[in-house]
Amino acid sequence: MSFRESLESGKFLVTAEVGPGKGTDVEHLLKAADIIKDRVDAINVTDLQSSVMRLGSMAFSHLLTDMGIDPIFQMTGRDRNRLALQSDLLSAWVLGIRNVLALTGDHPTMGDHPHAKPVFDLDSVSLLEMIGKLNSGYDMAGNELKGAPEFLPGAVVNPGADNEAALDLQIMKMEKKIEAGAKFFQTQAVYDIDLFEKFIRRVEGFKVPIIGGVILLKSAGMARFMNKNVAGVFVPIPLIKEMTDTKDKVKKSVEIAARIVKRLKNLCQGVHIMALGWEKMIPAVLDQAGI
Amino acid sequence: MIVGERKPMEELLGMIEDFERILVLGCKGCVTVCCAGGPKEVKTLSTLIRMDRKQKGRKVITIEASTELQCEPESIRPILEKMANQYDVVLSMACGAGVQTVAKLFPDKLVLPALNTNFTGIAEEHGVWTEACLACGDCVLGRTAGICPVTLCAKGLLNGPCGGASEGKCEVSKDQPCAWQEIYHALKRLNRLHYLKQKPQVKDWPVHPGRVVREDLREVETT
Amino acid sequence: MDNFEPLIAVFSCHYCSYAAADLAGSSRIQYPPNIRIIKVPCTGRVSVNHILMALEDGSDGVYVAGCLKGTCHFIRGNYKAEKRVQYVKDLLSEINIEPERVQMYFMSAAEGTKFANVALEMTEAIKKIGHSPLNKSRS
């Protein structure tokens, strides 16, 4: 079943994520994808994650299609202007890529080429509008395409915004993304379920499937790092303590993730598991969560 | 105002290395206000140049002058013409536009920039200036409570914030407020939060160099 | 070099260091004859260009003597002077002139001895640094 079919069927969705690395070595990523391929509906491929120069999302998404996996091609507005973005989307389509996740992208200063020119010709919202335009057979300038794609566009939302202004703005932008054609949302990692529930209550009226983000906690240190450095991610102190107290970090990590997945099952339409190299743990998480 | 900063002395001294008669030309406009290239700074720079040459035992004559607005031909023509045979080079302390105006009007004189022109900005306090306008050619301030997202949002986003802000600060710097959160607060104060729900915008970038023409003001017959 | 007698310009505030100089004089406290006092209404009046002009015109050293911090007659004049002195030091470094030739001091009108000590300290310091590179010819 393709990701679009799964989405339309209304089943509880499971997506995962791989981030191509710096260089041409893709063996371990392909292996990771292979381990989880039967347990997920789609795999996201990140677009120069954290503004670090890496192998491209389009190429790796294409490799996934070769393996019979439906990729979600992540595309940011950071590095390409509207010409390149549209052209890359057409290229992606002919390479068998069907789902696009439209993001604004981190600023180049966050990555390893901090003085690169930031492009941001389009942001997540205008990117979505443009995808809609391509789907309808035209480019942004209104020229007709000879052969149009039929992408399934998605977007992201950060439910953990840390103040009222930020959260209101996130929700307003979410509405704009829906108007611009977003058919599903994937969220930043959720740890504080009560907070997430409040968010869900505010947006459930939008009637667009939300896939809650889950990041496997690898250690207490990683949790503290994210609390300090990753916008909108907050790992509650008791969870950090669980990680400090355990002897078997992997087991604990899987257990915590499964617990979160279980609760998300009642709140939203799917989970997006970001394993950050621990992809082989994903089946165990899903098993424990009863999925 | 246009904000600039004096170039490092080493670079400046290198540029004037070959010359003995130097017109140090300030501007009484923006760069006076931002204390980078007005009459005072002309005096400072000229003195430093003379002190440097004296140390090296090399001759130099500095002429100190300032125009009203160096980007305005009428303001520079009289000064430069009057003294044309007294200097070999113009060291302009105006912004880049001033330097280029001099170059255009006096194609036979070499003009050197003494400043690095930084941005169009405002004084936060005496001694602190921040960028405010990128002159994008299609001002959106009316929708954003007078806070420019093109300039103040690190990504120049027009349709609301990215998700990168934390504790109200922009993802690129803890010292920089997230422009979109500022816009949110300002619109809320003004009871205009609904402005945020406007139709998504795509910025159509101007082609450089820009040119503004007002036929009613031109003296040349164009028809 | 041994008999080098530097010329030092002092920008002296009417309300404090100038009065302190007077006091030193009337109390017969000796201070070196190398200093030339320029009376200013407040050290806040001393600009970057004033200090540079003093150096260009032949001073081997320049110092600004203002009121003790918190006691400026015009509230912030001495703080402004202190920052300008620092700025001039930076400028001098940029053209390879010893920044130590320029200093800022604070004193009250009652400190005749301090006035004399500062004059001595500065004279000794400039003697150590030597002739200003701008007036090697003067002896």
Ligand code: SF4
């Ligand atoms: S939107 Fe911003 S950059 Fe554009 S003209 Fe207005 S203030 Fe300047």
Ligand code: SF4
């Ligand atoms: S954090 Fe705010 S100011 Fe910074 S790039 Fe994102 S939206 Fe713009």
